[in-house]
Amino acid sequence: MAYAAAMADQKNLQIRLASRPTGRATTDNFTIAPGPVPSPGDGQVLIRTQYLSLDPYMRGRMSDAPSYAPPVEVGGLMVGGTVGEVVESNDPGLKPGDVVLAYTGWQQYGVQKGATVRKLDPGRAPVTTALGVLGMPGFTAYAGLTQIGRPKAGETVAVAAASGPVGATVGQLAKILGARTVGIAGGPEKVAYLSEIGFDEAIDHRAGDLHAQLAAATPDGIDVYFENVGGHVWDAVFPRLNPFARVPVCGLVAMYNEPGLPAGPDRTPALMSAILRKRLTLRGFIQSEFVADLLGEFLERAAPWVRDGSLKYREDIVDGLENAPEAFLGMLDGKNFGKLLIRVS
Amino acid sequence: MAYAAAMADQKNLQIRLASRPTGRATTDNFTIAPGPVPSPGDGQVLIRTQYLSLDPYMRGRMSDAPSYAPPVEVGGLMVGGTVGEVVESNDPGLKPGDVVLAYTGWQQYGVQKGATVRKLDPGRAPVTTALGVLGMPGFTAYAGLTQIGRPKAGETVAVAAASGPVGATVGQLAKILGARTVGIAGGPEKVAYLSEIGFDEAIDHRAGDLHAQLAAATPDGIDVYFENVGGHVWDAVFPRLNPFARVPVCGLVAMYNEPGLPAGPDRTPALMSAILRKRLTLRGFIQSEFVADLLGEFLERAAPWVRDGSLKYREDIVDGLENAPEAFLGMLDGKNFGKLLIRVS
Numbered sequence A, B: 001m002a003y004a005a006a007m008a009d010q011k012n013l014q015i016r017l018a019s020r021p022t023g024r025a026t027t028d029n030f031t032i033a034p035g036p037v038p039s040p041g042d043g044q045v046l047i048r049t050q051y052l053s054l055d056p057y058m059r060g061r062m063s064d065a066p067s068y069a070p071p072v073e074v075g076g077l078m079v080g081g082t083v084g085e086v087v088e089s090n091d092p093g094l095k096p097g098d099v100v101l102a103y104t105g106w107q108q109y110g111v112q113k114g115a116t117v118r119k120l121d122p123g124r125a126p127v128t129t130a131l132g133v134l135g136m137p138g139f140t141a142y143a144g145l146t147q148i149g150r151p152k153a154g155e156t157v158a159v160a161a162a163s164g165p166v167g168a169t170v171g172q173l174a175k176i177l178g179a180r181t182v183g184i185a186g187g188p189e190k191v192a193y194l195s196e197i198g199f200d201e202a203i204d205h206r207a208g209d210l211h212a213q214l215a216a217a218t219p220d221g222i223d224v225y226f227e228n229v230g231g232h233v234w235d236a237v238f239p240r241l242n243p244f245a246r247v248p249v250c251g252l253v254a255m256y257n258e259p260g261l262p263a264g265p266d267r268t269p270a271l272m273s274a275i276l277r278k279r280l281t282l283r284g285f286i287q288s289e290f291v292a293d294l295l296g297e298f299l300e301r302a303a304p305w306v307r308d309g310s311l312k313y314r315e316d317i318v319d320g321l322e323n324a325p326e327a328f329l330g331m332l333d334g335k336n337f338g339k340l341l342i343r344v345s
Helices: A002-007 A057-061 A127-131 A136-149 A165-176 A188-196 A210-217 A231-240 A268-277 A287-307 A321-332 B002-006 B057-061 B127-131 B136-149 B165-176 B188-196 B210-217 B231-240 B268-277 B287-307 B321-332
Strands: A012-017 A030-035 A044-053 A082-089 A099-102 A109-113 A156-159 A180-185 A201-204 A222-226 A241-249 A281-284 A315-319 A339-343 B012-017 B030-035 B044-053 B082-089 B099-102 B109-113 B156-159 B180-185 B201-204 B222-226 B241-249 B281-284 B315-319 B339-343
Touching: A012 A321, A030 A321, A044 A099, A044 A127, A044 A321, A082 A109, A082 A127, A099 A127, A127 A136, A127 A339, A136 A165, A136 A222, A136 A241, A136 A287, A156 A165, A165 A180, A165 A222, A180 A188, A180 A210, A188 A201, A201 A210, A210 A231, A222 A231, A231 A241, A241 B268, A268 B241, A268 B268, A268 B281, A281 B268, A315 A321, A321 A339, B012 B321, B030 B321, B044 B099, B044 B127, B044 B321, B082 B109, B082 B127, B099 B127, B127 B136, B127 B339, B136 B165, B136 B222, B136 B241, B136 B287, B156 B165, B165 B180, B165 B222, B180 B188, B180 B210, B188 B201, B201 B210, B210 B231, B222 B231, B231 B241, B315 B321, B321 B339
Parallel strands: A156 A180, A156 A222, A180 A201, A222 A241, A241 A281, A315 A339, B156 B180, B156 B222, B180 B201, B222 B241, B241 B281, B315 B339
Antiparallel strands: A012 A030, A044 A082, A044 A109, A044 A339, A082 A099, A281 B281, B012 B030, B044 B082, B044 B109, B044 B339, B082 B099
């Protein structure tokens, strides 16, 4: 109470949804303005945001198309995962100074039920990893790969946005599982990074004929394609899929900014026909459906890999909450390099 | 030897692929001509065809588009499952008079390794059921439903071509598994039959607005859609799919006669987006991949259901091998009513 009271005339910078994008999102779709520092209610804690995670799924929340989660209301606070410091607590299990994983969104201060945050142990791994390789993106990779992709040793696993927090983890986990890994990313710097973290093949989708590059990199075809991009990468991957290939579909970032359907012909029958002929599995998923069964196992296995360096990660940290909209829009265009985080305080 | 020798100047009517269809198949794609009665080699049996099964997959074999099975060569014998009588045997396990399930194709006499036919017990079930409800179509229903669709009690299962041997079995098995079942078929007679065999809802796709009919019949959406048709039925089903719906894809008969892709827009992104948002599973399959693990179980469970009438089936028997092409083409247009068989002798 003391802290919130003292802060009552302080500013809490917040970023809200100003309007829904039609097609490409722009900075005009956001407003940045100070609000009050909220006061924690019963069982709640007041958290000062240290890091805000920016992730592709947020583009979906800006739209009111039917989805697995309700959209952000126009005028509403942009949602998002955060790491922050407890500055006031009405939860006996948490005290000021504790660092927690929360979901307080695009703002400097937020309140949340203490029971719904996760206290982080900075000795276990750097706290920012709770938003990346050991957080939602890393768990997305783990769940999709182990529950849907299920690569067997010697099979070929391909992933796009492969220098990003999901893709990079997919590649390294697939390698741990004994698969041959093919990463796709944009630009020579990212491609060099893919080799550095152990991808067997690294492809630059900006460097000319993607179909030909992919054919050369996958002489035995593709058994698992971890789909987080869509668009022209999918077009190139699709004919390389082997019989019985599995396609966990966790994102389609290339499509998020598209306002409507592309011109014809309608290729749906070709897709359905390939699903039949090749006995493909396409399975959409959201990591949350696997949390109850699998998150504990993931953290137990992956945290030591992160500590000993066998599971590498890269962060792209931008300073200042006010820079979040531009950084977010850049991410949708593939401009970030590694897990995109905003350092808020 | 004796039988084959005596038959050497007898005719063996055979139907061969005259040319590959471009788009719609016609009777011109077939030739009917007598050939010699073959002589069984070592370990082989000579079989006189009693019944020839006509199935949608055969349309695929007429085409040389990439598929899970090699095409019939132009000039080659049309392939197909048969029930026939052994008339000469070089396999000690089989003797003249035995009735077997074989794969001797569109002809009156064929030879096959004794080890690759299955002797039928006419006391267990009528022998024609080995081509239908207890054969490949019935097993397709069983495998797709139990291995991919996995309906839970109370869920809604929809299937098209529901008066056919696959669809009718899907509906009845889903009912046995406790699901609510919605069958789609063409014409009032077939729709009446769906109710007769226990579908909870029966829809006539020729009777006007399929979207509206389906919406009325599936107030709680669709959890499993057993896809064996494609085309406009899929278009109507697709928006009714619930989160986590499963779509076993075993056939796309509405597309088999289509020469190319339909006009745009390209709806692939909408399909991929729905797979993601609704966390759908689409899985192509061919029953053969499940035979080793599951066929025994299926026959053990389903044969008693057929005998006691709890798993009903309907046959559409056409007399005379020479009528096979026309009957087959009619089936692709949905003109058969029940499992289509040719009585050859």
